[in-house]
Amino acid sequence: MSADTPRTAGHSPRKRGLWLGVAIAVAVIGVVIFHLLNRPAQHKGMPAQVVSVATAKLGDMPEIINSLGTVTPVATVTVLPQLSGYLTEVGYQEGQDVKKGQFLAQIDPRQYQISKQQAEAQLAKDQATLDQARTDLARYTQLYQKKSIAQQTYMDQKFLVEQSEAAVKADRANIAQFDLDLAYCHITAPVDGRVGLRLVDPGNYVTPSSSTGIVVITTMKPTTVQFTVPQNSLGKVLDRINGGAKLPVTLYNSDNSKQLATGTLYAISNQMATSTGTVTLRASFPNDDEKLYPNEFVNVQLLVDTLHNAVLVPTPAVQTGAPGDYVFLVNADDTASVHKVTLGPSNGQYTAILSGLSAGQTVVTDGTDRLSDGAKIRVAQAHPAAAGSAGTPASASSAGAAHGQGRRKHHASADGGTTSSAS
Template identity: 75%
Template sequence: MNVGTPQAARPFHQRRGLLIAVIVIIAVVILILVHLLGGKKARTGTPPQVVSATAATLGDMPEILNELGTVTPVATVNVLPQLSGYLTAVGYQEGQDVTKGQFLAQIDPRQYEIDKQQAQAQLAKDQASLAQARADLARYAQLHAQKSIAEQTYADQQFTVRQEEAAVQADQANIAQYDLDLAYCHITAPVAGRVGLRLVDPGNYVTASSSPGIVTITTMKPTTVQFTVPQNSLAKVLQQFNAPGAKLAVAIYNSDNSRQLATGTLYAISNQMATSTGTVPLRATVPNADEALFPSEFVNVQLLVDTLQNAVLVPTPAVQSGAPGDYVYLVNDDQTVSVHKVTQGPSDGKSTVILSGLSAGQTVVTDGMDRLSDGARIKIAAAKPAQAGSAPAAASSSAGPPQPHGKRAHASASATQAS
């Protein structure tokens, strides 16, 4: 019988299946090893970081102090009555510009006119008494020369004449006082400027120096702007301010620093420092011909202290701050970067002066520094096509005042230069 044949063939089929399984397992292991080894080899070459870079340049940098200021008029006068009486007339309109000496208001002068007439009558009486006393003195002088009257009588008459002369002088002073009172009844503008809202209406009884007064006059042009500078900047300001013929320019911007309102010059520095804030008050004069500055308005002040000539300039975004202090990422010849410590100086928002640690011509990273580290490989981004109007922006001088969004505009220009 052939019953034993399948039993003899079974071990051979089992051995063949086992051999196939071993071959499959070995192939899988080889594939896994190849995949793992190939992945590690690929990861060893980390791709370079794409950045924007530009070279440090030489240029002029204005040294500007940005401070908060307040428009302070040259003169603000609250016109007060100098005597008492009823206000009979007002000669101005609210918000009107007036000149010095212009009529403002009238106080009823009748009482003071009557007082003056009484003083004039008293003067006439005392002048008559003085004339009589002088005539008597002349007669007594003749009698005294003839030894016909006592010495005491002659001396008494001399004293009488002097008393009458003093009475006449007192009367003249009283008349002058009433003349002054009548002048005070006619109230005029003590300074040129703009009147505010009317503080008292005709028909009211006012008293001497009564509050709130008649009206307030504020000089609109020229005007001044008062601001403060920190004590650390005072030495530089004093040095330039005291230089022969020097005039420090001041630019005034509105409260949100978006529009320039006026320009002026620094003309006064306070003689004391505020100990609570460590600042010194300064004042600049402004022509304010267009009256763009309004009294008590809050403004931003830019004081041009000095201009650094041939300074090393880099885009402001290139300067970073961290554990080493202020530093930049310096681009090496082998397309790697190194952390380079620098000392930064003034900045106009677009560019920053490097006082030490960097030379003109060295290339620094301006954008893409988020994942950089010392020794990292980089790839400088290709230049982007210039947009309309970008050339004038790139060619603008760094000496101008800071503009909004200056860092973004400079970052685009830096990428273009790096190419």
């Protein structure tokens, strides 16, 4: 027992020193961790987004309805024979322009000439019978006045004269019918226009029941174009028409690369198409240069009205998302804020703002896909929005339609900002 006591006494101070070092180390580590956890957070500010901006200005904006139309001739006539017979002559060339009354074809008239001669002979016979009956009636009248013949004899002769007169009238009607048949043998153009490809040749036997006819004549000028407008746009068109306005219509080719003609709206259908919710309109065009070809498809632009002194912004500035239609308004502190607006008509390049924005305010036109409400911005370059008038480019659209090219749809994100996707 006495031998172990010094060893135990020697190890005890060493053990206490070890535990003391461990405690000090733990305390130091704890202090470091505490300072690391409780030091002020160093926030890195988001860099300013580089954007392009434009200033809203006043100008004129045409309100245009776009539609797809079909060139519809004023008259398309299939010339049918009115009687049967062999064709002896065809007097037109394919694709030829003809005038009303111009000779087209001839049906062999001989059988109708013979029938007319027979009717004339019958007329001569009945006329002679009538003359004889009238002479007898004059003699019977004198005898009846002298009481020399019975009243019945006198009345019978009077009726005989009336029968002969009726027979003469029937003969003259037959002759008139054969005259008409002879006129039908000589086929002429019923309207001005252009004939199509030849459908018959000399020697063909034609009948009134022939569906193909002798030829098809189409009026080339003037011509019309039929197109449809949605029912929501019809009200304003009717208001303008009822007010006495003549609405101009402009036509472009199928890819909107070339203007073809200008004309005027002159007719509106009396019924709405229930399957499509549209109504058919027709516009008239002089077509002196014959650029409009029957049944051709064209792009139609109907100018309904023009907004004067409207607030105009470049169409890319207009956004659509959860708030509705809006723009990013540039603030004095170099931030952009979401600003709701009410859209008017657009011509593709510019969009009219009916409410929510004033002339002179600045909006973001490029870089909106990286913005959120209140984001810092840095202007790259400013572009004026308009200089007096928006004009009438070929890609015009009506109010309520798509409000331009390059617009983006924004959706609320988790951090309170917005994200965007190209539309």
